Every structure is written in structure tokens, then in C-alpha cells.
Amino acid sequence: MISDTIEFSKKIRSETLKMVYNAKASHIGGAFSMADILAVLYGNIIQIDSKDPENPNRDRFFLSKGHACTSLYASLALKGFFSMDLLNTYSQNDSILLSHTSHKVPGVELSTGSLGHALGVACGVALAGKIKKSKWRVFALLSDGELDEGSNWEAILFAPQHELSNLTLIIDYNKIQSFGNTNEVLDLHPLNDKFKSFKWNVIEVDGHNHEALDYSLKNKTDKNPTVIIAHTIKGKGVDYMENKLLWHYKSPDEKQYSDGLKQILNK
Numbered sequence: 001m002i003s004d005t006i007e008f009s010k011k012i013r014s015e016t017l018k019m020v021y022n023a024k025a026s027h028i029g030g031a032f033s034m035a036d037i038l039a040v041l042y043g044n045i046i047q048i049d050s051k052d053p054e055n056p057n058r059d060r061f062f063l064s065k066g067h068a069c070t071s072l073y074a075s076l077a078l079k080g081f082f083s084m085d086l087l088n089t090y091s092q093n094d095s096i097l098l099s100h101t102s103h104k105v106p107g108v109e110l111s112t113g114s115l116g117h118a119l120g121v122a123c124g125v126a127l128a129g130k131i132k133k134s135k136w137r138v139f140a141l142l143s144d145g146e147l148d149e150g151s152n153w154e155a156i157l158f159a160p161q162h163e164l165s166n167l168t169l170i171i172d173y174n175k176i177q178s179f180g181n182t183n184e185v186l187d188l189h190p191l192n193d194k195f196k197s198f199k200w201n202v203i204e205v206d207g208h209n210h211e212a213l214d215y216s217l218k219n220k221t222d223k224n225p226t227v228i229i230a231h232t233i234k235g236k237g238v239d240y241m242e243n244k245l246l247w248h249y250k251s252p253d254e255k256q257y258s259d260g261l262k263q264i265l266n267k
């Protein structure tokens, strides 16, 4: 239900804010921009048993923007993949919750953070699923900035060639990357047309609209891979962070933390 995923997204954001505040770490802007996508994915779409995360029949999810892992960790903990207490160890010595995603975390398929690699792996896994005539689906979530990596475009060529209709790519298109606006650093426009010319099934949505996300994530063709271009807002959910490059990597002070938490829980 959509009302459930909205409540889930509030919990994802509040736990993410706590983790970043306690650890004095960050990448919170990109963690918040994809929080609604994660809420719908883990709330309604991905078929994976949190108590049996390596079951061969599971759907596979690859977070390529591994630096924004806090909201993924929060999603997994809230879904019971591991204890909520573990979130308190984020970015601390000896914790498995590193500041970039690690495959040692239950529910995480691949260590990421070095950008531009997860989509290629996701394509290989999707091809394996197709060869085995498996029912499970493969999802990959990429940032917009990491589309600057040439390796992604190799994978974007590969997927339609092999008719990977079991693959759904989601682009967290928040228009900001680590050093500036994407249209100034390396312009992606027109992204829709680029994917269409590479023979993908292309869907554009408001990446904070749960109904639109739910509908588009259920959509797939019999032949072509699907890309969902999710238009998002970096830092979404806390007004002083929204659309601010500064919050790509910054942790809140005490007042910002309490203000942010109130905003998230009251929305």
C-alpha cells in the first residue's frame, strides 16, 4: 500500500539522519534523494526474504551509488535483514556498515562506491537469469553523476542486445553531483532520448511520487530492458538540504539534526 511506503520512507530518512549525525559522516543529500525509491522498492516490489537473503530465487538489487548507502542500510534494517542496533555502528571502526556499501551486509549483493561498476554486474546477473529461465528480476540504482563513467554506457549497449527484459535500471536524477550541477559538469540532457536510441524501454517519473514509482517499477516489457529516469531532489525531506550541493557531503549540527528530524516526521 502507498500509505505504508510513505511511512516507511519517513523512517528511512529519520534513521539515515540519525546515522549521519552520530557518525559525523555524510553523503546525506544523495541518500535522501533516493529514499522514496528505496521505500517503494523494498516496500512493494523486490521479492526477497529478509531471513533468507541469499535464496537463489530472490530478486537482486544493486546500489551502484555506494556512497549513499545510509538510506539502504536503514531500509534493510527496517525490513529485518539485520538488527536496528547495528545502525548505531555506522562508519565506526570494525563495523560492517562501512561508509560505502559492503557485500558483508545482509541483503547487499555487491560492494560499491567506486562508481560505474554495478550496472555491468547487474547485466551479467540478468543474463544468467535469462539463460536459466528464472522468474526473478534485477534492479540497479545509479546516480546521475556516475553516468559520466564510460563503463555504464558499455552496459547500456549490452542490455538491449541480450534482450534483458528482467533488468530495471533506475536513475536517481537529482541534477547535482559531487562538484556541481550535472548540466555544468557533464550534461546528460536529453537523457530520455539517449536511452531510447540505445533501445531501452524508457519511463520518466517524479522520483518522490510513490504511486508513480510503484506503477513504473511494476512495468516491464517482454524484450527490452527498462530504465526509470526518476526526477529527484537532492536532500529531499529537509528544507535546508534540498537542492544544495553543500549537503552532498556534510553532517548536521545539533540544531540542524533536531530541525531535520521534526521536518521528516511531521510531513
Ligand SMILES: [Mg+2]
Residues within 6 Å of the ligand: 030, 143, 144, 145, 172, 173, 174, 175, 176, 177
Ligand atoms: Mg546526483
